[in-house]
Amino acid sequence: MFRTARTRATAALLAAVTAVAPVVASPAEAATTDYCGNQCHDILPPGENGNATLAEILANKLFGTKPAHASDQLGPYAALPNDYRSITDATIDEYFNSSAFGVPPDQLQSTIRPRSDVSIVRDKATGVPHVYGTTRSGTEFGAGYAAAQDRLWLMDLFRHVGRGQLTSFAGGAEGNRELEQTFWAAAPYTEQDLQSQVDRIAASGAAGSQALADITAYLDGLNTYIRQAKAGRYFPGEYVLTGHVDAITNAGTIQPFVATDLIAIAGVVGALFGTGGGGEVQSALVKQAAQAKYGPALGEQVWQSFREQNDPEATLTLHDGQSFPYAASPANPEGVALPDPASVRPQQEVYDPTGSAASAAPASADVAVPPALAPAKGMFDKGVLPGLSGKHGMSNALVVSGRYTDDGHPIAVFGPQTGYFAPQLLMLQELQGPGISARGVSFAGTNFYVQLGRGQDYAWSATSASQDVTDTFALQLCAPDGSAPGPDSTYYLDNGQCVPMEPLEVRNSWQPTVADTTAAGSYRLVVYRTRYGLVQYRATIGGLPVAYAAQRSTYRHEADSIVGFQRFNDPAQMRTAAQFQAAAAQINYTFNWFYVNATETAYYNSGWNPVRPSTVDPNLPVVGEPRYEWRNWDPATNTSDRTGDAEHPQSVNQDYYVSWNNKQARDYTSAAFGEASVHRADLLDTRLSALVASGTPVSRADVVRAMEDAAVTDLRGEEVLPTLLKVIDSAPVTDPAQAAAVAELRTWLSHGAKRVETAPGSKTYADADAIKVMDAWWPLLVQAEFRPGMGEELFTALAGALQINESPSNGQNGPVGGGGSANEAAPHRGSAFQHGWWSYVDKDLRAVLGEPVAGGLAQPYCGGGALAACRTALLTSLAQAAAEPATSVYPTDGTCAAGQQWCADSIVQRPMGGITHDPISWQNRPTYQQVVQFAGGR
The missing domain is CATH 1.10.1400 (Penicillin amidase (Acylase) alpha subunit, N-terminal domain)
Structure with missing residues (x-):
């Protein structure tokens, strides 16, 4: 039964694409110059294919089979902890895939032309899409089409997560509720907010206009695949299991994507991986407790010593003595808004829960399950996105200057740690077309550009920097009739005026489905937005009720980074370390960026660092008054003065770089507690510094061994x-x-x-x-x-x-x-x-x-x-x-x-859907990882 269904689905897919254009026998468009010399590799477990038909999902549940390329990168990734001590340059390809451009003729699996100006070629080994466009529009159309082939269900989940509507879409399981609540609290947007970000892209000059044109073509490719897959019945089976499409009649819809969907996805990515700060209330509670224990003077010293904001023993990414002062506590801070003891409580977000939403854990309910679907029952009972809402240690990087390597060219082993999911949040691709030449990964739904990867003669990656771009302001509550405000008042004083908070609200309801048997339920999610950001806590100060609101510099601006990513994909703008740094400076997410080409290594810390008054302590909440606001801050657009590019930690050709979410440079104050004498970055630094100091030329295998030895x-x-x-x-x-x-x-x-x-x-x-x-x-x-x-x-x-x-x-x-x-x-x-x-x-x-x-x-x-x-x-x-x-x-x-x-x-x-995989041995390692050493360059 399953083989027949899968055969029909495959035949339908081929019919759909060949109706547009004939299958091409060979990827003629692949003739792009590649300077890697077989020394570029990468890996992204479990596999590139993240879509599965209903028949494939049922076969996985009944027989353990998996769709092609759903898990073929998991085995090599899992083998490294046991084998790393014996790895050599010659055996790297046993644990990583070649990331060379193009597909050799003997490795060609398929070539399709969904439009006359683009080919999508897939290789036998991994099934990665290699997209070749004769026009830029064709390249982006192909990127969207390939994304839908590999991650359609995942992208649909994320556009709903970004709008706080996951449960209405995928069911009321506890994990789904947790996630939509977490992300709605961090990045709630109205549809107008999302559209405003699209409009701002269009208005940001020639690069912005090009980006919007790229997005438009990308959406065209994505939606073309949706139409064809729906008609041909080879769409992801999760749409049937969650009740969106009928398995028998094919009735139902898969909603087409629009530009604001991509902004909603970008908002989730930004809230997860590209922000920092916002812990000022927790820091205040530590200071308050220390002063209660030791008195004001000694308590201040105790708090500062635990804060460790500029610890002299911390491992630094820039270790040559560079200093980049930012976000340190002033000697005599003004406007500090410490809460009264024991008065802080989180802002309520969930309102009017009914049914399963009113219980601490989801209630179970049986539904009539067709016998053929019985193995899928309960696959989403814990939620389709478990484990995504907590803190995440993100990524690491090891980069060695060519002065110390075996062939005189720099080496990099680096990648992001974005968690482990099936399919992964990231997807691999190669994009080749006018002004675009890159291979690597992107978050599904934003993959119109490669976000982390390599170009013709350069590679780049990032780790989360998490410097402080979020501040907390205390807002005195009020009542519009002048009476004494209650602790949950939704009005606050703004320049002496009692003004309302803006409620950002979504309503969710769900019914049991085949895949999620959680009983029916519903609730409202409400986040209150103020002039100073989103309300996070309620408390009192001096007995008066206040709200603590968090103001993030990148809120309502997640899409502004698009120009920087656009530059990363353009070989003409990435020839040199200086050009790389200029591109990274265009990205407002808080990332540590690393770069290598055949002769240079480089580092740059990106992010919109707001300029604060010199008397304000970024480590503590402050009173919400104009004199404590960011310099030249405009609340209507959430823009302000930002520290200049030269003030961000940066370097070219340091002997080596390591990063594992550690402190960037001396005097560059972290937003987090704990960046001091012992940090996991020490595990990388001790190993890589020893290699560089040994006098023996360093090889790619040496750096991989150093990384993996730290990883276990x-x-x-x-x-x-x-x-x-x-x-x-x-x-x-x-x-x-x-x-x-x-x-x-x-x-x-x-x-x-x-x-x-x-x-x-x-x-x-x-x-x-x-x-x-x-x-x-x-x-x-x-x-x-x-x-x-x-x-x-x-x-x-x-x-x-x-x-x-x-x-x-x-x-x-x-x-x-x-x-x-x-x-x-x-x-x-x-x-x-x-x-x-x-x-x-x-x-x-x-x-x-x-x-x-x-x-x-x-x-x-x-x-x-x-x-x-x-x-x-x-x-x-x-x-x-x-x-x-x-x-x-x-x-x-x-x-x-x-x-x-x-x-x-x-x-x-x-x-994240219907396909599951066996557990693998623990290793503390990036999810996606590159090993690169360019043999030459342009």
Whole structure:
């Protein structure tokens, strides 16, 4: 049955495209000069094909089969943790795909011409679309057509997420509700808001006009495929499973895409990966608790020491002494708006819930399921986009100057960490046409340009920078009739006038479907917009009710970055490092950009950094008054003065660069707590700096090994465990249980503190007992070290600003009353060790040992600063951790049974639709990754 259905679908697809133009026998348009010399590779698991027909989904559920190219990149990606030590330049292609331009004749899988001026060629190995246009419009038409072929369902999900309407589209599952609430709170837009961004593109000069023309052609290609696929019945099967199209009659619609849909998708991407700041209320609570504990003067010092905003021991991407001052606290800040103690509460977003929306967890309900569809029942019960709404450690980069490499040309191993999904949020493509020549990845739905990838003789990538582009303002509430305002008043004082907040509202309702059996429900989502941004919290200051509103510089401007991405794809504008930096400066997202060609390496930090009054502290909320606003800020357009391009961290031809979402440069203040003496970027920096300093020419395989060795290393084990053992070793360990645990940890450390299998496929860790002890110990040792001295209020406040732990399994949520977070409750996502109290533990213990500590904490904590008492606290908590059973360290989570250590860590390609994949071994690595070294250039 399934084979017949799939054959009919394939025949319909071929009929549709050949009706436009005949199939081309060979990709003649592929004759683009490529300077890589077989030294460019990339990978994006699980596979390029992200669409599946209903028959393919059912076959996957019944028999485990998968559509072609749905999972062919997963195996090579998963193999690297076990094999990286033996990798050579000659074997890189066993773990990465060639990213050379074009498709060799013997690798040609298919060629179609959906329009007379474009060909879409796919290769046998990966099925990646190579789009060749004889006109620019044809190239963009092909990009849209190929995107719909590979990611139509995903794009439809995201345009609904961007409008806060996921549940109405895909069902009321708990994960769907969580996501639409998260993104509606971060980036709510009216349709006019979305259209205004489209209009601004059109009005932004020749490049903007070209971008709008590109979008128009892209939409034409996307919608052409939708029409053909609907008529031919080879559209994604999820449309049937969620009730949008009838499986028997084909009745129903797949709505065509319009330009504002792409803006809605861009808004989701910007809210996830391209912003920073906004934690001023949490920072204020830490300061307030510190001052309550220690008094105003010492409390200020304690807060500043935990804030670590310019820590002298932090690993920097720019390590040659460059200074780029930005967003530091002034000596005597003005306008600080600290809340009254215990008065802060989140702004309500969900209103009038009914049915399943009124319950904490989705209610179950049975629906009549046709026997043929029974295997699909419940596939979306937890939501189509689980695990996307928490914090994400994004990406990493390792770049080596040609001065130190084996052939004199720079090497880069870099890529974004965007999570693991099936299909991925990103899609691979090659685009070739007038003014466009690039291969790489883009977020599906915005892939009219390659966003991260390579050109003819250059490559570029990014990591999330997250510098502070979001500020929080306290707005005094009022009542329009002059009476005393209530705590939930929707009016506030603006220049002495009582004005209304603007409610941004969507209404969602859902019914049970075959794919989502969540009972019927509905609710309204409401976010209140003010002159100073979106209301996030309610509180009181001096007993008067206030609203805290967050103002992001890129809000209502996500599409403004389009010109920068356009330049990345134009070889004429990317010949040199200087041109690359000029293009990156056009992007308003907060990213660290990296570039290599055959002779140069470069770095640039992008983002719209607002210019604040010199007396305002960006680390704390301020009063919503004109004198504290961004300089020359226009609330009607949300524009203001921004720091100049030269003020952003940047560099050309540094000996090497590393980035893993760490601090960019000296004096460039991060928006986050925790960028100090221990950071996961240390794992890259120690390895790459040793390669550069060794005197031995560095190869591509050397850099891949450095990256992957860091990817399988436990940061706590490599960077903090030696100091913990120093404290413990200050006296003999006499308790047998404690001694045994110490011995296991010491052996694990001698093996490199790795989390790797005993053998490929064993699903058992080497040093498994020591890893279990460390996982159990970390939250306990943090509590034993800090909680007694801090007191409950400060400990809880600091844990709210910076979670204490982020282990691979994310099963250890920290002590009750502080330290847990939604981020820690999101297992199987790969990325780990970005957020945690690593530096606090390190600095405090070194101080207890009497070692020099630059930028140390303002107060001692472990054992009150006494070595013997500190040692006792550590050993007591270690004994408690060693006694904890694996079933509680690694609780069941829906994928794994309790106690399954390897499984708890494992990476799951979270289903965004009907196709699922087996878990793979944990590795802390970018989702998409390039390995590049250009042999020459133009």
